[in-house]
Amino acid sequence: MPIEIRNLKYVYDKGGPFEKVALKDINLKINDGEFVAVIGHTGSGKSTLIQLFNGLLKPTEGTVLVNGKDTRQSNLKELRKQVGIVFQYPEHQLFEETVYRDIDFGLQKNGITGKEAEERILEAIRNVGLSEDILDKSPFELSGGQKRRVAIAGVIVMKPGILVLDEPTAGLDPAGKEEILGHIARLHEKYNITVVLVSHSMEDVASLARRVVVMNNGTIEMDGTPEEVFRHVERIEKIGLSAPQITYLMKKLHSRFPWINDNVLTVEQACAELLRHIGGH
Ligand SMILES: Nc1ncnc2c1ncn2[C@@H]1O[C@H](COP(=O)(O)OP(=O)(O)OP(=O)(O)O)[C@@H](O)[C@H]1O
Numbered sequence: 001m002p003i004e005i006r007n008l009k010y011v012y013d014k015g016g017p018f019e020k021v022a023l024k025d026i027n028l029k030i031n032d033g034e035f036v037a038v039i040g041h042t043g044s045g046k047s048t049l050i051q052l053f054n055g056l057l058k059p060t061e062g063t064v065l066v067n068g069k070d071t072r073q074s075n076l077k078e079l080r081k082q083v084g085i086v087f088q089y090p091e092h093q094l095f096e097e098t099v100y101r102d103i104d105f106g107l108q109k110n111g112i113t114g115k116e117a118e119e120r121i122l123e124a125i126r127n128v129g130l131s132e133d134i135l136d137k138s139p140f141e142l143s144g145g146q147k148r149r150v151a152i153a154g155v156i157v158m159k160p161g162i163l164v165l166d167e168p169t170a171g172l173d174p175a176g177k178e179e180i181l182g183h184i185a186r187l188h189e190k191y192n193i194t195v196v197l198v199s200h201s202m203e204d205v206a207s208l209a210r211r212v213v214v215m216n217n218g219t220i221e222m223d224g225t226p227e228e229v230f231r232h233v234e235r236i237e238k239i240g241l242s243a244p245q246i247t248y249l250m251k252k253l254h255s256r257f258p259w260i261n262d263n264v265l266t267v268e269q270a271c272a273e274l275l276r277h278i279g280g281h
């Protein structure tokens, strides 16, 4: 279920007093099973872009094809089953009396009931690391991290081929953050689901994604592996972003000890690189 975007332009309030070109000259293909991160400064167009994936927004110019089908012509209900989007702070949309009913909401709307609904809900809740006994609770009794996971369960219960998450760890503590990212990585591995992750954390992007799309002022500035993208530290900084912190540390070490490789993006890679030298002496 690839997503293919051709010559896309998106303008908010076209012809109106608040006209704003949010995206332009976007050409992007996301293939099945990819794990893509989207990064970019605030207002660069990330959230706008992902809303074009499931037809919530329609292109002003150009086309968005999901599985070869133009989203302008797609049945929106079908499209939203294929492309599941977890919006920023999704827990604000939990409103049912119980967690069970919240996760069941999308299934009901799509006529999935009975045993199948029950099984899907149990699977979804386990896939975000929650246990069954949470199902009877009110969403309001849960911690911030638990609520976030319930909201994610409400999207994955529809078994989308493409899972899009807009800043899924925003506002969580480091433990809650790790927990959620771990589940997203496992979902990707277990079901070979395509993941598009919008993130402000360069650390998360570097450790999880195999491809990074960098947005700048409504255009795609760079598109490559994390190694390719973060090698251009100056270019990244020029558009208001940064490399992972560990990369800066390794660059400093490299300037003192040139034999230390500084093309390092994660703490694990840094440890391995440093141990290699310690072990050698
Ligand atoms: N509903 C709207 N009406 C008018 N302009 C909008 C609307 N939503 C977003 N914009 C503008 O479109 C541009 C892109 O916004 P978007 O929300 O896609 O950026 P973003 O990269 O997701 O930013 P952030 O990192 O802050 O979430 C911004 O200039 C924003 O002000």
Ligand SMILES: [Mg+2]
Binding pocket: 046, 047, 048, 166
């Ligand atoms: Mg946004």
